[in-house]
Amino acid sequence: MSYKIEIQSLSAWFGSKQVLQDITMKIKENLVTAIIGPSGCGKTTLIRCLNRMHELTPRAKVTGRVLLDGEDIYSENVDPVTVRRRIGMVFQKPNPFPMMSIYDNTAAGLKLNGVADKHRLDGIVEKSLRAAHLWDEVKLELGKSGASLSGGQQQRLCIARALAIEPEVILMDEPTSALDPTAAAKIEQLIRILAENYTVVIVTHNMQQAARVSDFTAFLYLGKLVEYGLTKDIFENPKSELTEKYITGEFG
Amino acid sequence: MRSYSFRKLEDRMMISLAYAALIIALIPLISILVETVGRGLSAISFSLLLEEIPPLGQPGGGIGPAIQGTLIVVALASIMGIPIGVFSGIYLAEFRQSRFASVARFLNDVLTNVPSIALGIFGWTLIVVVIGWSVIAGAIALAIMMIPIVTRTTEEAIKLVPITIREAAIALGVPQWKTTLTVVLSSTKKGIATGILLAVARISGETAPLLLTILGSRFWFSGFTQPTAALPLAIFNFSQSPFRTADLPRAWGASLILIFIVLAINIIVRYITREKYG
Ligand SMILES: Nc1ncnc2c1ncn2[C@@H]1O[C@H](COP(=O)(O)OP(=O)(O)OP(=O)(O)O)[C@@H](O)[C@H]1O
Ligand SMILES: [Mg+2]
Numbered sequence: 001m002s003y004k005i006e007i008q009s010l011s012a013w014f015g016s017k018q019v020l021q022d023i024t025m026k027i028k029e030n031l032v033t034a035i036i037g038p039s040g041c042g043k044t045t046l047i048r049c050l051n052r053m054h055e056l057t058p059r060a061k062v063t064g065r066v067l068l069d070g071e072d073i074y075s076e077n078v079d080p081v082t083v084r085r086r087i088g089m090v091f092q093k094p095n096p097f098p099m100m101s102i103y104d105n106t107a108a109g110l111k112l113n114g115v116a117d118k119h120r121l122d123g124i125v126e127k128s129l130r131a132a133h134l135w136d137e138v139k140l141e142l143g144k145s146g147a148s149l150s151g152g153q154q155q156r157l158c159i160a161r162a163l164a165i166e167p168e169v170i171l172m173d174e175p176t177s178a179l180d181p182t183a184a185a186k187i188e189q190l191i192r193i194l195a196e197n198y199t200v201v202i203v204t205h206n207m208q209q210a211a212r213v214s215d216f217t218a219f220l221y222l223g224k225l226v227e228y229g230l231t232k233d234i235f236e237n238p239k240s241e242l243t244e245k246y247i248t249g250e251f252g
Numbered sequence: 253m254r255s256y257s258f259r260k261l262e263d264r265m266m267i268s269l270a271y272a273a274l275i276i277a278l279i280p281l282i283s284i285l286v287e288t289v290g291r292g293l294s295a296i297s298f299s300l301l302l303e304e305i306p307p308l309g310q311p312g313g314g315i316g317p318a319i320q321g322t323l324i325v326v327a328l329a330s331i332m333g334i335p336i337g338v339f340s341g342i343y344l345a346e347f348r349q350s351r352f353a354s355v356a357r358f359l360n361d362v363l364t365n366v367p368s369i370a371l372g373i374f375g376w377t378l379i380v381v382v383i384g385w386s387v388i389a390g391a392i393a394l395a396i397m398m399i400p401i402v403t404r405t406t407e408e409a410i411k412l413v414p415i416t417i418r419e420a421a422i423a424l425g426v427p428q429w430k431t432t433l434t435v436v437l438s439s440t441k442k443g444i445a446t447g448i449l450l451a452v453a454r455i456s457g458e459t460a461p462l463l464l465t466i467l468g469s470r471f472w473f474s475g476f477t478q479p480t481a482a483l484p485l486a487i488f489n490f491s492q493s494p495f496r497t498a499d500l501p502r503a504w505g506a507s508l509i510l511i512f513i514v515l516a517i518n519i520i521v522r523y524i525t526r527e528k529y530g
Contacts (some may be wrong), residue, residue, distance in 0.1 A: 097435060
């Protein structure tokens with residue numbers, strides 16, 4: 001099995017404040033990699049560096065390399081827009097476009113990039129909503145506002161929206177933190193299914209969730225990568241004392 | 253600790269005070285409306301709307317050219333002022349922290365407060381002196397009045413769009429400029445429309461800059477480089493006329509029509525930009 005993403009000596013700053021320090025890790029293709037760590041340790045920043053969203057924040061800076069299929073996404077001739085089409089993102093809080101219908105939300109990435117073929121859009125919208133396990137709940141009301149759905153449904157809509165542009169990697173930033181356990185369970189199931197076709201990187205606060213859904217786990221602390229390996233090893237056999245303390249709930 | 257009944261009394265007094273202030277604020281507004289409708293309505297007729305403007309004191313005629321002139325000048329000013337204002341507002345919102353943006357924002361605020369007569373003189377010196385009293389000169393002066401209002405309200409409206417919406421689009425691989433022009437603008441349509449309305453309403457009633465630029469006329473529109481009539485000028489002339497019985501009703505009629513035009517633009521813009529959900 002090959003590596004989809006290779007992070008090499010990645011450091012990140014907000015202004016003069018360094019929040020990621022020299023992170024190096026390789027992310028395997030078609031598996032789920034979880035990033036865990038206490039609040040403020042840099043999890044969100046790390047995944048935002050993977051699709052070049054970090055640099056959108058004023059005065060934010062990144063150094064190091066991130067290879068996607070062996071090619072550095074930070075090299076000068078790479079357009080961040082292309083990177084973002086290959087690496088989709090689902091945010092911590094569901095953020096459907098409030099002024100768009102369910103259909104338009106799902107098709108947004110394509111429509112905004114100029115796809116107008118109704119037939120093709122119809123097909124992709126259905127496929128993406130099915131993949132996000134939302135289709136059966138919304139198929140009769142695709143014209144309804146995306147904001148009128150429940151929180152869990154909205155998050156699945158955001159997943160469908162990310163899938164519709166057919167990315168290769170999906171980044172998820174605490175996708176279930178705003179949801180109740182039932183809705184969260186649905187998203188977790190979904191993540192497992194997605195891993196059959198996509199490389200998934202998920203940030204989570206929830207240790208059980210990391211253990212349930214991920215194949216690999218990275219533990220981040222104060223902007224440093226403390227430990228990274230098979231989820232099973234991290235949870236049953238952590239090498240670092242810090243990791244052990246964190247997963248047993250001694251701090252965090 | 254004050255007693256509960258005392259606090260309740262205090263509460264009531266504050267509410268009554270606020271209520272009274274509101275009533276006082278509404279009295280002049282309502283009386284203007286009542287007066288204008290009452291006096292204006294009886295002056296309105298087909299010939300008032302459709303005929304050329306008579307010399308002061310003469311019977312017959314109407315204010316047709318003034319209605320036409322106002323519509324043309326305001327439309328032309330809007331065609332120039334709205335795009336410039338909206339795009340400047342977008343720029344200021346998108347490049348918030350750039351040095352140029354803060355200078356531009358400051359100048360824009362200064363421009364908002366320039367008295368309209370000063371803009372009239374500006375239009376007069378720069379345009380009228382060169383090409384003569386003209387529709388174009390008036391439209392430019394009014395456009396200059398609109399721009400800072402539209403710019404400011406557009407900027408504020410865009411700033412209110414949550415960053416999460418913008419990021420959602422960017423993360424989908426939508427280029428930044430396109431994100432702004434589609435997702436951001438469409439979720440702030442109402443805010444921008446409000447700014448445009450404010451600006452249009454404001455310039456529709458302006459008299460001072462028009463006196464110095466379009467001059468006024470009694471005849472129908474005869475070209476963009478010619479003087480033209482306008483409602484505020486007609487209201488001004490008729491109300492200052494020594495022939496009160498003949499001309500004062502015309503002034504009220506013209507006022508009512510001006511209010512009606514502003515109201516109609518308001519309703520149309522609100523209808524066009526109404527939100528599908530919400
Ligand atoms: N826009 C910003 N400007 C300045 N500093 C920021 C900004 N966003 C985050 N930070 C800082 O960067 C550090 C890492 O933040 P990050 O959001 O990556 O943490 P996180 O691990 O995702 O935390 P959480 O679990 O609470 O979401 C924090 O110390 C935070 O204060
Ligand atoms: Mg976070």
